[in-house]
Amino acid sequence: MNKIAFIGAGNMARAIIIGLVNSGVAAQNIMVANPSEGKRLQLEQEFGVLQTSDNLKASEFANVIVLCVKPHFIEDVCSQISQAIDITGKLFISVAAGTTVAQIQAALTKESATELAPVVRVMPNTPSQLGLGMSGLYPSKEVTAEQKESADTLMTAVGKVIWLETEAKINDVIAVAGSAPAYYFLFMEAMEKHAITLGFSAEESRMLVQQTAFGSAQMVVQNSDLEISTLRGNVTSKGGTTHAAIEKFKEQGIDEMVKNSMNAAIARAEEMA
Numbered sequence: 219m220n221k222i223a224f225i226g227a228g229n230m231a232r233a234i235i236i237g238l239v240n241s242g243v244a245a246q247n248i249m250v251a252n253p254s255e256g257k258r259l260q261l262e263q264e265f266g267v268l269q270t271s272d273n274l275k276a277s278e279f280a281n282v283i284v285l286c287v288k289p290h291f292i293e294d295v296c297s298q299i300s301q302a303i304d305i306t307g308k309l310f311i312s313v314a315a316g317t318t319v320a321q322i323q324a325a326l327t328k329e330s331a332t333e334l335a336p337v338v339r340v341m342p343n344t345p346s347q348l349g350l351g352m353s354g355l356y357p358s359k360e361v362t363a364e365q366k367e368s369a370d371t372l373m374t375a376v377g378k379v380i381w382l383e384t385e386a387k388i389n390d391v392i393a394v395a396g397s398a399p400a401y402y403f404l405f406m407e408a409m410e411k412h413a414i415t416l417g418f419s420a421e422e423s424r425m426l427v428q429q430t431a432f433g434s435a436q437m438v439v440q441n442s443d444l445e446i447s448t449l450r451g452n453v454t455s456k457g458g459t460t461h462a463a464i465e466k467f468k469e470q471g472i473d474e475m476v477k478n479s480m481n482a483a484i485a486r487a488e489e490m491a
């Protein structure tokens with residue numbers, strides 16, 4: 219049975235903990251470490267997890283250590299842990315954007331060490347908060363099959379996962395899934411704004427857009443044997459209203475716009491690495 223420590227008790231840690239507890243992991247096998255009391259006490263009260271202000275205590279307790287601090291704290295946190303405790307046999311899972319496996323391993327390596335620590339780098343997205351996340355996972359070569367299974371179970375508790383063959387693919391996952399909830403929000407915002415100009419109330423506009431997006435996503439999920447273009451074709455009669463709108467999107471270069479925007483996310487991720 220894994221004992222899991224979360225270093226940092228913010229939004230991402232909370233999302234994963236909710237998923238784990240809901241999937242039946244015993245709260246007593248989870249410990250959160252955070253310097254300020256508020257978030258960790260709330261997690262203790264809501265879910266019964268163990269909590270501490272001491273990263274070392276949590277790291278000693280666990281065999282799986284989930285690094286859930288902001289990227290600029292990752293290296294300090296890792297060297298603090300590796301200098302103070304024996305990390306042999308412990309798996310490190312990092313959800314930090316832009317911090318590489320090599321950087322994490324370097325921070326976890328004491329001068330006397332001969333082996334690198336096993337690290338799984340994860341790129342999750344915000345729907346993980348609802349158990350509807352999409353994560354890309356990349357393991358360092360030191361990660362054992364059993365540890366890979368542990369990382370898979372952890373992230374499957376908050377959504378779906380794919381394993382990546384190269385670390386560079388993490389940046390592609392950012393473009394396709396990590397940053398992508400905001401693309402859909404942007405599209406929904408634009409539709410909502412125009413619905414208001416067409417005379418619907420703000421409440422009506424929100425409901426029209428939200429329910430349509432939700433229903434459309436469900437249709438894609440429930441018809442996973444069909445191409446998305448087939449679903450679109452099924453509701454687009456030639457010469458009809460939907461056809462008129464789709465042609466206008468195409469005329470304005472929707473494919474090019476999406477491709478360029480996704481590539482901008484990849485370029486930014488590369489710059490930040």
Ligand code: NAD
Binds near residue numbers: 251252
């Ligand atoms: P957050 O600010 O909500 O949580 C970070 C927590 O870390 C805070 O509670 C903070 O008090 C705590 N902290 C700061 N310094 C610490 C230290 N030295 N030791 C222990 N705890 C410390 O941030 P978040 O949104 O949960 O993001 C956490 C990580 O997840 C980031 O690295 C981010 O890149 C990654 N991530 C988040 C999302 C997301 O959707 N929120 C998506 C992908 C990746």
